[in-house]
Amino acid sequence: MSMDRRQFLKIAGISTILGIGAATAVNGLRNGGAEASEFEPGPEALKAKRWGFVVDMSKFKTDEDFARVIHACHSIHNVPDYGNPKDEIKWIWKDTYEHTFADQEERYMAGDRKEKPFMVFCNHCDQPPCVRVCPTKATFKRKDGIVMMDMHRCIGCRFCMAACPYGSRSFNFRDPRGKDDNGRPFIKELNPEFPTRTMGVVEKCTLCYERLAKGLKPACVEQSGGGIVFGDLEDPNSEVRQLLGKNYTIRRRPELGTQPSIYYIVGGNENA
């Protein structure tokens, strides 16, 4: 059988179209919709449009108040203590007024607020700079406003640490499961229900996403004795919005446009 060029091109063209069409049809049928219904948030999961916090500094009176909250968070999330400030891993920590509110120019403030430490943790910004710079989408913003980390994806480039204006991110320069020179493990008590991290990834507060899924409030909120209040910032009837309506609050570095979602009540309400 002989064939001219025209015939050959016709047959080749038709069979290509048929082949691609058939493959697409078969694939389309195989992935037919069922996947979306296989996953659910869980019946007790707490839901919100945008999670936020109000921190009432008047409730943090002693060092013990700070230590209790920090311990609650760091112990359940297996946060390692490397024993030196250079390698320090912190999800929630206390810091001075000058460091916390570096932009505030007030020379005098009501009471001794300026001399006391502040409770600080990830602001879960509405416009998170860490998410913008992450090259692998290891850090991302969830639909409910949580700025999350997917440790599986983190390549340890630390762009997010450079981008975050609040110092909320820490890098694992060492293996969190290791031990120091004296044989003391970096994580004192392992919580077997939560994973550790590995050397070479960045970690931060995850707004206790694993607790929200079970219907529990974040650990810091639970242990703070009313010092940290948590709720939906977009719900006008939520506890946080009620507090924001009644109190004068400040946020960290609002001029940067990151829209942080932690509001601090710093006192002086009588005159505000």
Added chain:
Amino acid sequence: MYDSGKIIAGLLVFVAIIAFPFVYSMGTDIVKPEPKIDTPVIQQMAVKQCVEPKTFMRREHMQLLNQWRDEAVRDGNRVYVGFEGKKYNISLQNTCMHCHSNKKEFCDTCHNFMAVHPYCWNCHFVPKENKL
């Protein structure tokens, strides 16, 4: 053919090198890995059924785990509707390893046989470590 002696000798050497691994291991018995499921939790189950049928799990557990990870971490979907509509909490440490508490006899037998080294356990706890 020019240089036929050299070419044929070269081909023979080539075939011998390629065939060497097959010939070498011909006599030895290949022990097929048999992951064990005789853990206390599984023993107590009335119907010994994983989240999906055995054949699916055997072939696709890695894809399933990746999907679980993405749904739980990225979308906050913590419940998986599995085989026959049964619901499971999505967690490697707290769900998978709750039943399969014998990592060495379950995970490692096949993984070692296939020479794959998943890095799950750099971060997630192996059940044995729970006793620390």
